Amino acid sequence: MDNKVALGVDIGGTNTVYGLIDAKGAIYQQGEIPTNSTQPVDHLVSRLYESTTKYLAKNGALEMIGIGIGAPNANHKTGMIDSPPNLDWESFDIRAAFGDYFNQKTFVTNDANAAALGEKNYGIAKDMDDFVEITLGTGLGSGVFSGGALVYGYSGFAGEVGHVSIDPNGRKCKCGKRGCLESYASATGVKNTILEFLEDDPQDLLLNQLNSGNINGAIIDSEYDKGNKTARKIYQYTGQKLGIGLAQVAAILSPEAFIFYGGFSNAGTRLLKYAKISMEEQLLECQKNTIRLLPSGLPQGKAGILGAASLVWEY
Amino acid sequence: MDNKVALGVDIGGTNTVYGLIDAKGAIYQQGEIPTNSTQPVDHLVSRLYESTTKYLAKNGALEMIGIGIGAPNANHKTGMIDSPPNLDWESFDIRAAFGDYFNQKTFVTNDANAAALGEKNYGIAKDMDDFVEITLGTGLGSGVFSGGALVYGYSGFAGEVGHVSIDPNGRKCKCGKRGCLESYASATGVKNTILEFLEDDPQDLLLNQLNSGNINGAIIDSEYDKGNKTARKIYQYTGQKLGIGLAQVAAILSPEAFIFYGGFSNAGTRLLKYAKISMEEQLLECQKNTIRLLPSGLPQGKAGILGAASLVWEY
Numbered sequence: 259m260d261n262k263v264a265l266g267v268d269i270g271g272t273n274t275v276y277g278l279i280d281a282k283g284a285i286y287q288q289g290e291i292p293t294n295s296t297q298p299v300d301h302l303v304s305r306l307y308e309s310t311t312k313y314l315a316k317n318g319a320l321e322m323i324g325i326g327i328g329a330p331n332a333n334h335k336t337g338m339i340d341s342p343p344n345l346d347w348e349s350f351d352i353r354a355a356f357g358d359y360f361n362q363k364t365f366v367t368n369d370a371n372a373a374a375l376g377e378k379n380y381g382i383a384k385d386m387d388d389f390v391e392i393t394l395g396t397g398l399g400s401g402v403f404s405g406g407a408l409v410y411g412y413s414g415f416a417g418e419v420g421h422v423s424i425d426p427n428g429r430k431c432k433c434g435k436r437g438c439l440e441s442y443a444s445a446t447g448v449k450n451t452i453l454e455f456l457e458d459d460p461q462d463l464l465l466n467q468l469n470s471g472n473i474n475g476a477i478i479d480s481e482y483d484k485g486n487k488t489a490r491k492i493y494q495y496t497g498q499k500l501g502i503g504l505a506q507v508a509a510i511l512s513p514e515a516f517i518f519y520g521g522f523s524n525a526g527t528r529l530l531k532y533a534k535i536s537m538e539e540q541l542l543e544c545q546k547n548t549i550r551l552l553p554s555g556l557p558q559g560k561a562g563i564l565g566a567a568s569l570v571w572e573y
Numbered sequence: 574m575d576n577k578v579a580l581g582v583d584i585g586g587t588n589t590v591y592g593l594i595d596a597k598g599a600i601y602q603q604g605e606i607p608t609n610s611t612q613p614v615d616h617l618v619s620r621l622y623e624s625t626t627k628y629l630a631k632n633g634a635l636e637m638i639g640i641g642i643g644a645p646n647a648n649h650k651t652g653m654i655d656s657p658p659n660l661d662w663e664s665f666d667i668r669a670a671f672g673d674y675f676n677q678k679t680f681v682t683n684d685a686n687a688a689a690l691g692e693k694n695y696g697i698a699k700d701m702d703d704f705v706e707i708t709l710g711t712g713l714g715s716g717v718f719s720g721g722a723l724v725y726g727y728s729g730f731a732g733e734v735g736h737v738s739i740d741p742n743g744r745k746c747k748c749g750k751r752g753c754l755e756s757y758a759s760a761t762g763v764k765n766t767i768l769e770f771l772e773d774d775p776q777d778l779l780l781n782q783l784n785s786g787n788i789n790g791a792i793i794d795s796e797y798d799k800g801n802k803t804a805r806k807i808y809q810y811t812g813q814k815l816g817i818g819l820a821q822v823a824a825i826l827s828p829e830a831f832i833f834y835g836g837f838s839n840a841g842t843r844l845l846k847y848a849k850i851s852m853e854e855q856l857l858e859c860q861k862n863t864i865r866l867l868p869s870g871l872p873q874g875k876a877g878i879l880g881a882a883s884l885v886w887e888y
Contacts, residue, residue, distance in 0.1 A: 331859075340859060388727040402825065404724050404731075411719070411827025412703040413863040418824040421857055426740055426817070433857055502741070509733040510717065510825055512726025542736055542748055544646075544655060548728040 264570035268562030269329035271344030279567040283380040287313045295346040324570035325364040328372025335414035365569035374401025376565030382555030394522035398440040439503035501536025519554035579885035583877030584644035586659030594882040598695040610660040639678040641884035643687025650729035680884035689716025691880030697870030709837035713755040754818035779803045816851025834869035
């Protein structure tokens with residue numbers, strides 16, 4: 259047993275997941291608390307401090323040696339969170355906020371990069387040097403590995419695959435551009451697709467059911483499995499758009515695999531088989547049949563804290 | 574004086590440039606011979622062998638310790654050239670062809686990667702870890718550096734920025750896809766632009782002059798400098814398309830700079846100022862004003878051999 263642990267923190271819009279994790283990825287303490295971003299960040303930090311300090315006091319053999327944080331719009335290079343979507347905080351130095359309070363060496367990255375790190379260190383990408391982790395949720399995030407290392411880019415903002423445009427006349431994205439992959443292949447994108455489909459087919463039962471509440475991937479999945487044609491049409495359309503975006507990314511990076519994580523990725527092959535067909539159509543001849551589309555090898559909700567904690571071990 | 578030299582070879586459709594180069598980038602022997610790809614590759618190899626052996630015999634202090642080759646469609650990982658465009662050779666193992674004949678350790682990469690390596694080791698990218706070298710010639714090639722290392726990808730075919738599509742309904746590219754950046758921003762692309770402009774304006778003098786022969790960038794440049802509106806329109810249109818493609822690449826890689834090399838890059842700021850405006854319009858908020866567009870810091874024709882030779886030194 260390794261007695262050194264890192265605190266991995268995955269900050270989400272609603273909840274924050276955290277865990278004390280050793281270098282091999284064994285999780286000693288795991289918890290989930292409301293993020294409460296209407297309060298100053300110290301409110302979150304102090305609650306995490308209390309919880310982990312209590313646990314460590316009871317488990318005297320364990321020693322915390324650092325903190326890794328994954329959060330939306332967090333920048334590895336600067337330690338800042340920049341006006342995160344779905345959080346009420348403005349831009350601030352989240353690395354200092356945690357590091358000073360805990361008096362621990364602290365590392366920061368964005369949530370999709372944390373998932374990619376988790377996949378590389380503890381998931382199905384262990385033996386891959388070149389892959390792209392795609393997180394499908396409300397939006398589409400991504401973390402890129404190239405030559406065995408995470409790609410941060412000069413500004414620290416690399417890996418914005420969700421904002422690769424697949425159509426200059428396409429849907430208006432919240433970023434201001436048109437045709438961003440995220441505006442098709444994400445829960446938000448599927449919501450837009452359902453609204454568009456409803457214009458052509460206002461009586462469709464499934465479309466009306468889906469439109470009446472939050473987009474529920476589980477309902478689409480179960481209708482798809484029963485042979486519902488509308489469910490199939492939704493995944494066909496979404497997968498086709500996703501494939502076009504993946505081929506764009508592949509032209510630049512030529513990865514071994516695109517790996518899908520996050521709530522909306524539970525669709526699995528229902529979505530990915532259409533994405534694969536579409537991607538292969540768009541790939542350069544020399545890249546055809548070299549790239550796999552795979553579901554994540556990590557349990558839902560754990561990639562973030564595992565990856566965030568691994569920032570400490572990598573250091 | 575370092576007495577160890579590497580043979581750097583830059584194989585082009587018409588001519589092959591080669592040089593004996595030391596680790597600091599000093600070029601001892603430099604030559605250019607016809608590639609003659611209608612003959613088997615050994616014909617080229619034996620001519621290079623004869624020339625360099627003669628030079629080394631006269632300069633007994635120099636010792637060749639390896640060969641680096643840059644060539645179209647050459648794959649660093651496999652050592653193969655795959656059906657190179659503008660060359661009559663089929664797919665074959667170019668690493669073995671040179672390595673066996675010279676009895677030297679031999680390394681291979683594609684021509685745009687060689688230019689990127691040259692820029693990193695001896696050009697303006699010395700202090701950059703994240704940049705994209707764009708070679709503007711007949712086509713648009715690219716070599717990508719991320720985190721200080723060249724991006725090869727899993728298949729070895731990464732860095733095909735010329736085949737990022739900027740419009741799914743755009744121009745048909747020779748690769749089979751539509752809207753590839755290369756079909757707008759390259760000598761071939763400009764030729765297509767001129768044909769399109771001629772449809773709207775069949776009497777335009779400059780368009781007719783350019784259409785009557787090979788596209789001559791120097792003529793467009795000089796007319797641009799005299800204030801010719803058609804010349805400006807050509808660079809405006811081409812730069813605007815180029816900027817859209819660069820923003821796509823930037824979303825994924827967030828580089829410090831795009832660096833332009835190759836015959837068509839002599840247009841310099843005439844083209845790049847329009848590309849910059851267009852790129853900035855398309856960039857994500859967090860990436861705006863973080864990326865420079867720069868002309869290469871290497872003399873025309875030398876990036877290839879310097880970069881190819883540096884493969885030996887990197888090893």
